[in-house]
Amino acid sequence: MQQQLKTIFEGQKAQRQQTGVPSVQERIAYLKKLKYSIQQRESAVFNALALDLRKSEFEAAVTEVYFIYSEIDFAIRHLRHWTRPKRTKSTLSNLFTKNRITYQPKGTCLVIAPWNYPFQLTMGPLISALAAGNTVMIKPSEYSIHTSNIIFEILSAVFDPSLVYCALGDQEISTTLLALPFDHIFFTGSTQVGQIVMQAAAKHLSSVTLELGGKSPVLIDRDTDLQKVAEKVAWGKLLNAGQTCIAPDYLLIQQSQEEQFIQFFQAAVTRFIYKPSGAIDTDSYPKIITPKHLSRLQQLTDDACTRGACIAWKGTGDSKDTFAPTVLQNVPLDSRVMQEEIFGPILPIITYNTLEEAIKFVQDRPKPLALYIFSNSTKTTDHVLKNVSSGGACVNDVILHVSNLHLPFGGVNHSGTGSSHGYFGFKAFSHERSIMYQSKFGLSQLIYPPYTDKGRLLKWLKRLM
Template identity: 55%
Template structure:
């Protein structure tokens, strides 16, 4: 495998100079060809997602396919304007020069994708990389093998491997890839592995985009529509069985409303995912990706209970089917791992509060999250929370939906990631912004060249300009 990786990398390193010359029309045709191959393989994709994560066709369509088509169409419709050189304003010190900003491809890029949305989070960055005119080497997750196989087939049909190549396999494949001097690396996954990727990239001074995660808090204030909040949070927490990087990780609810919120959350979750009062519907509700991840989640809950937390709803663990029923935890001590680690499963810790300042302090005590959600009808409270916290992205009176708008940047900050993706922001992420100045025949630059004797007036003029 390592020999194959090196051969393809060498081939792409040579081919990137050809792609550098490609225009918008040529790149658009490649995106259209990719879309056509995806459409052709839709049924295979649905079956693969069912095999890997027990995703229903409807959920796969909404969270994987439709999202991908939207990203493709947005790039196809807007790429011609993205690639154009941008006019940049003049300065007083250089009034006759023409200034332009060019977007040039970075070159050969590595995309390492995760298992939780294994199609969307592989093809999405690829769309941006192709739009920017790059060669790409893809490494899909070995934990979602069925989807990785379909992705590999799609890539092989849509592209020559000197332009886009897919490498399946375990962590040793990722390790071999990370040793190469790529021009850019795009990684989606855990913060721990993100640090490994960044360390490997630093050895070659390779730029990186890291889409990580963290503990995304949800704040429900006293002036929110509690029923709507509970319903939206239940959907955002339980879609894909909680295995979503921007899922509400834990929820702040005012002490006077916590009992009501819990009942509303239980009702909403039951309506969406249960076929009887105590039986989950496996046709709608997904499974945990692997036994290892299932056991990790169970250990998180067990450890919280040992330290004094209380399960006030749920608690059914079905190891044979790798299924964890929705769980609500309350009275969780701050040192429980479930309040320190990203949960990435259908377990919802609820933290009560008396005033919003408490909430701000608790949120800011943790690493900056990938997402923060606010439920409130009080604009003053919303503005206060946004101003006094930091997060990759935020939704007010909803969850997850900010990821669906390709006109918005998506990405983390510090511990939750760096760089942005989607739409123009994804195109820019895989491009180098090159400043170009076209100097006119007439310019004043020689006034600042040595010797300086007799140029005191120039110094005075420059001071006035400054």
């Protein structure tokens, strides 16, 4: 397999050298082929997501498949504008020149996708890479094997391996791919693995886009409608059973509001995913991807309780593939649940007395992928946004900022580097190349040596500066 992957990689390099950069029309044709191949196998994609994560067709459609249709259509609609050279102005040092910024494909790119949104987070970077004119090798997750298999089928049906190749397999395949000198690597996953990817990329000076995660806080101001806030937080926490990189990770709330919030949160969760009988509605609530990940969530809860936290509320329905929504109070800050990204339906609640105290709490921790602020005060919102760094932010809602393809999506420091979606995904897979066209009336000869008689020119330049 190692030699096979190297051969495919070299084939993609050689093919591009022979054929050159694809035209905009060719790239649009690639995107249309991709959409057609997905549409032909749409029901199989829904079935695969149900097998891997027990996603309902509605959740799978909204968060995975239809999301990708929108991204393809968005790229097709805007690609000519994105690829058009951008005019820039001249400065004093280059009068009479024409200056342009053009977008070149980076070359042969690697996409390593995660298991939590296995379809969307594989196809999204692929769309951007094709729009930018690259060749691509893709490694989907071995945990979501059914979705990985249908992705392989979708891509193999319409793309030659010299353009797009999907490599199935375990961690060894990823390690083999990371040893190759890709021009760009796009990785979505944990911060720990992101560090490994960045180290591998550094050996070849490959550029990287890292979409990681972290502990995305929800900061609730005292003047909010707690019932509405609880509903929104519950939806964000339950989406994909909490296995979302921008899920609300923990809550910062005034102590006087804590108990009422828990009551509203419990009511919202019960309404969202429980049947009248009290059983979990498995048509609305996904499963945890593997027993290993399920066991980790239990360990996080046990560790917090051992250190002094208490379970304020826990739903029913724990099983071999389901973890019931859980709310934790009095959580020690050195517990694992406050040190690691949770990636499941556990909600720790931290109380604060003043807004500055809450801001400092977030500032003292690694920068999150998302920041959620609930407040009716513009002054408060602006103050928090100004003083707390995060990859993205959403005011008076959760998660929805990722759905706007006009916005960049990405992290900062521990939560990632670079951006994706729409134009920002196109840029991630493109090199912004500067080009200057000198005119026949250029003045550059004025600065040629010898410099011994340039005193008058230097005084003139100093006045102009």
